[in-house]
Amino acid sequence: MVEHVAGKTCVPLNPQRLVVLGVPTMANALALEVKPVGTTLYFDNIPPYLEGKLDGIKTVGTNQQPNLEKILTLTPDLIITLNDWGASYNQLSQIAPTVVDDWQGYPSWKEHFNFVAEVLGQTEAAKQIWANYEQRIQKLRAALxxxxxxxxxxxxxxxxxxxxxxxxxxxxxxxxxxxxxxxxxxxxxxxxxxxxxxxxxxxxxxxxxxxxxxxxxxxxxxxxxxxxxxxxxxxxxxxxxxxxxxxxxxxxxxxxxxxxxxxxxxxxxxxxxxxxxx
The missing domain is CATH 3.40.50.1980 (Nitrogenase molybdenum iron protein domain)
Structure with a gap:
């Protein structure tokens, strides 16, 4: 059971068909080695840091206009979205268990990553990712x-x-x-x-x-x-x-x-x- 901005939702322990509405959410899942089956995108050209990582992930519209029909055809077992972006919680939760993070823009990127890790049951993996991040920061500080x-x-x-x-x-x-x-x-x-x-x-x-x-x-x-x-x-x-x-x-x-x-x-x-x- 996960608490989120829209209420409480029972989510699968190991989701196999995750759909995410938001690029930060998608990349967070990929960092945690959970590959979504569908995502919204806001760019046409894949940025270098995501090259080769989006193969097999279906696009289900944009943040502002997710395509509910496309999401439905992917038969998701979990949907993660941000503050009701483009589609209502009620609509999405009729398709699959849905959690909504209280995304406050890019200043909240760290909190959002931790939220995604909690929803996916990957809190230990998240600790290692933060440790790797801190190691890279310290390596750069030393080099500078x-x-x-x-x-x-x-x-x-x-x-x-x-x-x-x-x-x-x-x-x-x-x-x-x-x-x-x-x-x-x-x-x-x-x-x-x-x-x-x-x-x-x-x-x-x-x-x-x-x-x-x-x-x-x-x-x-x-x-x-x-x-x-x-x-x-x-x-x-x-x-x-x-x-x-x-x-x-x-x-x-x-x-x-x-x-x-x-x-x-x-x-x-x-x-x-x-x-x-x-």
Whole structure:
């Protein structure tokens, strides 16, 4: 019996036909070596950290519009969803036992992983995954040494026609903080969503000694980046002047799960640690 935001549900001890509505949930299950039979997706191109891992998993729509008919055809024995995303608990629970996590956005990614581990009966495996995560964090901290103590690292992404920066309590922000990397003052703070959307006039708010930047898959975001690079403010950024702007995968840096976290740490090794084999 599992308590969740929509009530209490009796779930199978070893689910064989798991359906998840949400990429973080899916990746959490994969990290725990439980492969879903169905999932919703919000991207067209599979991010590098999930390549080869989604074979055999059916897509059952998007987070906003899960396809109940497709879910039904998969005959799930358990459904995990987030805060009633796109489909009501009542509808889903008529198909299979359903649990709903109180997802509070990417600031709650660690809590969500632990919730999925509890639902799947994989709490011991989860402890090992957190131990592996901490080992990777400490390895990177040691490799960085003191050279990055005074350096500010910024992360921005272009999506949906806007410029966003992830704050200290975002997914990437938590990783950067645990590694011991400083953030620019405008990013060294928290809010409920873990992010701030900027106008082009506030481009200097993304400034740092190092900038990691992600671009969404759509052409508008690619064009927006090209336009930004032609702005006088862009060339005034410290990281631009020093040639320390690095492009990273958006779905990875906003993945909200341990598999994505491992990949973010690998990126930090790649771009910040000279001659270091991650």
């Amino acid at each position: 040494g003191d050279q990055y103590r005074e350096i500010e690292v910024s992360y921005m992404y272009l999506c949906c026609g806007g410029i966003s920066i992830d704050l200290k309590n975002s997914f990437s922000g938590m990783i950067l903080d645990e590694v011991g990397l400083s953030r620019p003052p405008t990013q060294d703070l928290e809010n409920d969503s873990g992010l701030v959307i900027l106008s082009e006039e506030l481009l200097t708010d993304i400034d740092g000694d190092v900038i990691f930047i992600s671009v969404d898959e759509d052409n508008d975001s690619e064009n927006m980046l090209k336009q930004l690079k032609q702005k006088p403010l862009w060339n005034k950024l410290k990281a631009v002047q020093q040639g320390r702007v690095y492009t990273v995968n958006l779905q990875t840096w906003r993945g909200g799960n341990p598999l994505a976290a491992y990949a973010v740490i690998d990126d930090l090794f790649k771009y910040l640690v000279a001659n270091q084999d991650s």
